[in-house]
Amino acid sequence: MSSEKVPVTVLTGFLGAGKTTLLNHILSAQHGRKFAVLINEFGELGVDNDLVVDADEEVFETNNGCICCTVRGDLIRILGSLLRRRQKFDGIIVETTGLADPAPVAQTFFLDENLREKARLDAVITVVDAVNVLTTLDESPESVRQIAFADVIILNKTDLVDETHLEAVTSRIRQINAHVTIHRASRSAVALDEVLDRGGFDLNRALETMPNFLTDDSHGHEEGVTSMSFATQAPLDEQKFNAWIGPILQVQGPDILRAKGILYFEGKEERFAFQAVHMLADGDYIGPCKPGEKRESRIVFIGRNLNRPQLRRGFEACQS
Amino acid sequence: MADTQQRPQPLITSHGAERAFESPITALTATADGLAFAVGTLDGDMIFAPLAASRTPESWHVVHVHEAAITCLSHDPVQRDAVLSGSEDCCLTRTRTSGDMTALYKGRRWVENLAVTSTHIAFSYGKSMELRDATGEKTLKALDHPSSVTGIVFDAKGKRVFTAHYNGASAWFVNSDANNVRSLFWKGSHTGIAIHPKGDAIVTTMQENDLHGWRLSDGHNMRMSGYPKKVTSLDFSRNGRWLATSGADALVLWPFFGGGPMGKAPRELARLNGIFCTSVKSHPCHDAIAAGFEDGTILLIDLSSEQILPIRYGNSQNDAVTQITFTPKGGAMAFGTEGGSVGVLILNHQIVT
Numbered sequence: 001m002s003s004e005k006v007p008v009t010v011l012t013g014f015l016g017a018g019k020t021t022l023l024n025h026i027l028s029a030q031h032g033r034k035f036a037v038l039i040n041e042f043g044e045l046g047v048d049n050d051l052v053v054d055a056d057e058e059v060f061e062t063n064n065g066c067i068c069c070t071v072r073g074d075l076i077r078i079l080g081s082l083l084r085r086r087q088k089f090d091g092i093i094v095e096t097t098g099l100a101d102p103a104p105v106a107q108t109f110f111l112d113e114n115l116r117e118k119a120r121l122d123a124v125i126t127v128v129d130a131v132n133v134l135t136t137l138d139e140s141p142e143s144v145r146q147i148a149f150a151d152v153i154i155l156n157k158t159d160l161v162d163e164t165h166l167e168a169v170t171s172r173i174r175q176i177n178a179h180v181t182i183h184r185a186s187r188s189a190v191a192l193d194e195v196l197d198r199g200g201f202d203l204n205r206a207l208e209t210m211p212n213f214l215t216d217d218s219h220g221h222e223e224g225v226t227s228m229s230f231a232t233q234a235p236l237d238e239q240k241f242n243a244w245i246g247p248i249l250q251v252q253g254p255d256i257l258r259a260k261g262i263l264y265f266e267g268k269e270e271r272f273a274f275q276a277v278h279m280l281a282d283g284d285y286i287g288p289c290k291p292g293e294k295r296e297s298r299i300v301f302i303g304r305n306l307n308r309p310q311l312r313r314g315f316e317a318c319q320s
Numbered sequence: 321m322a323d324t325q326q327r328p329q330p331l332i333t334s335h336g337a338e339r340a341f342e343s344p345i346t347a348l349t350a351t352a353d354g355l356a357f358a359v360g361t362l363d364g365d366m367i368f369a370p371l372a373a374s375r376t377p378e379s380w381h382v383v384h385v386h387e388a389a390i391t392c393l394s395h396d397p398v399q400r401d402a403v404l405s406g407s408e409d410c411c412l413t414r415t416r417t418s419g420d421m422t423a424l425y426k427g428r429r430w431v432e433n434l435a436v437t438s439t440h441i442a443f444s445y446g447k448s449m450e451l452r453d454a455t456g457e458k459t460l461k462a463l464d465h466p467s468s469v470t471g472i473v474f475d476a477k478g479k480r481v482f483t484a485h486y487n488g489a490s491a492w493f494v495n496s497d498a499n500n501v502r503s504l505f506w507k508g509s510h511t512g513i514a515i516h517p518k519g520d521a522i523v524t525t526m527q528e529n530d531l532h533g534w535r536l537s538d539g540h541n542m543r544m545s546g547y548p549k550k551v552t553s554l555d556f557s558r559n560g561r562w563l564a565t566s567g568a569d570a571l572v573l574w575p576f577f578g579g580g581p582m583g584k585a586p587r588e589l590a591r592l593n594g595i596f597c598t599s600v601k602s603h604p605c606h607d608a609i610a611a612g613f614e615d616g617t618i619l620l621i622d623l624s625s626e627q628i629l630p631i632r633y634g635n636s637q638n639d640a641v642t643q644i645t646f647t648p649k650g651g652a653m654a655f656g657t658e659g660g661s662v663g664v665l666i667l668n669h670q671i672v673t
Binding site: 060071076081112114 | 344346362389391408432467468470486508509527529549550658
């Protein structure tokens with residue numbers, strides 16, 4: 001029996017964006033990997049897969065009394081059962097309904113002990129409909145949150161709009177989530193290695209491929225959701241970092257949709273990957289940096305009411 | 321281990337035998353006649369291990385009962401050589417040791433919990449608990465809950481049935497025409513349930529590393545916390561003085577006497593440093609608790625003398641003990657593990673049923 005953690009991909013996207021098409025694409029592609037899939041409705045899914053499980057959407061507040069710290073009870077039960085047979089598949093895909101908030105799904109992997117031991121949140125993939133997204137964003141706060149939570153965005157139906165429109169859409173997405181990886185697609189046709197098994201979570205690769213990581217200073221207009229990132233080449237003091245991030249998540253957690261970072265701590269060869277959803281944080285050492293890679297600690301916050309100078313000063317004060 | 325030679329021989333080798341199966345063991349019960357154990361697997365197989373064949377595991381009989389994991393198993397209140405099983409294939413089934421099967425229920429949700437008395441069967445799927453007569457043929461009522469039912473237990477007299485769910489527990493009167501529920505509220509996700517043998521208290525396991533209890537006389541809340549891990553298994557001792565639980569690297573016992581458990585520290589026995597207890601089961605007739613650990617170790621602990629009898633020594637990272645049970649009079653014991661091992665042993669040859 002493998003002791004490796006099973007990667008979990010959370011698939012979100014507004015109604016009609018193309019989630020099911022993407023799921024069908026993933027399940028039918030010849031990649032030699034087997035996925036267990038949790039969906040809310042069997043509906044259009046025409047794939048014969050004995051590991052497809054029907055899920056409820058029971059959202060539970062956790063016991064700390066914070067309304068933002070929600071988890072999915074059905075997900076804990078179903079994944080708990082699936083993970084006992086984890087040698088039978090290579091990954092798990094959780095499809096959420098079009099109106100769902102991805103937070104309770106993502107937080108479940110941080111909070112449940114059994115899931116933390118056996119599974120890891122690989123990436124949140126949000127499918128976005130290039131034709132309708134601008135209207136949807138104006139009308140639906142859920143769609144803003146789905147983009148804010150994403151590690152990877154599949155910008156779908158790009159064959160139905162022109163380049164100018166695509167650029168406007170991309171710019172709008174970047175206002176919310178400046179550092180997300182965006183893949184353009186039509187009929188959800190994307191190279192699967194671009195979206196699956198991204199390694200812990202996508203920040204690692206997102207940061208490598210994001211030349212404007214530090215220069216981007218776009219401002220959010222969607223419910224005030226925006227992203228801010230900071231970097232420093234000086235090694236960080238682990239204790240100082242924990243003493244700083246803990247209270248930030250405690251106080252501003254409801255406003256922080258996601259926070260992610262790759263950190264170099266003083267005296268540690270390995271990089272530390274940190275991620276948080278609202279008030280819940282998780283992290284792990286993910287191996288030494290690659291040859292030629294800059295030893296730089298980077299962190300990004302996506303949320304509302306973020307105070308850039310305050311966050312920057314706090315992060316820089318974590319230097320050892 | 322270096323001290324293997326010095327350790328007493330485990331009881332499984334002298335008094336029983338075990339057999340390895342490919343699928344994790346997910347459920348276990350003895351038949352009401354006490355002549356056999358039934359073991360449920362993640363693949364939907366049922367293994368029948370008659371006590372008469374406790375030393376010849378190769379003769380144990382495997383029946384494919386369900387198309388998905390068996391989630392719960394119970395003796396059958398009517399057919400003394402049969403068991404009831406619930407499964408992720410959404411069925412409740414009666415299977416006799418001969419292999420004869422009867423489907424009692426087929427739905428659209430996992431059948432996840434099951435409890436029986438001599439007169440009733442209660443099982444749950446999703447947010448519903450269905451109450452049937454003992455034959456399992458007649459539905460008496462279906463009781464709806466605000467969220468998924470995560471545990472069912474009858475009181476000793478079979479008059480009330482309790483369920484665990486999100487934000488608390490519910491108590492229903494079995495014979496009442498009106499479905500008046502008594503709600504026991506406590507915020508959070510409750511994942512399992514146990515009842516005091518004298519009906520004094522209800523205790524639930526929680527999503528957090530805590531237990532929550534309600535004293536039934538006045539609804540007083542009891543919190544039992546301090547666990548390093550989630551509690552997945554709990555059972556009251558025969559006389560109700562102690563509540564045995566998993567969740568620590570020892571058997572944790574909460575006192576339910578002298579005003580406890582409120583304000584009392586739990587007793588901890590059979591500590592295996594760094595190896596966590598995963599399954600507990602009270603002996604039906606003696607003040608003893610069987611405790612299974614995450615490495616496959618099983619110990620039988622006498623609560624008064626604190627003597628420890630090794631049932632099985634574990635040696636694996638992936639062989640956590642998932643199930644332990646006794647025959648109704650406690651003359652025999654069976655266990656199952658995550659790695660698929662099933663063991664049966666005779667504890668008392670005078671009481672084989």
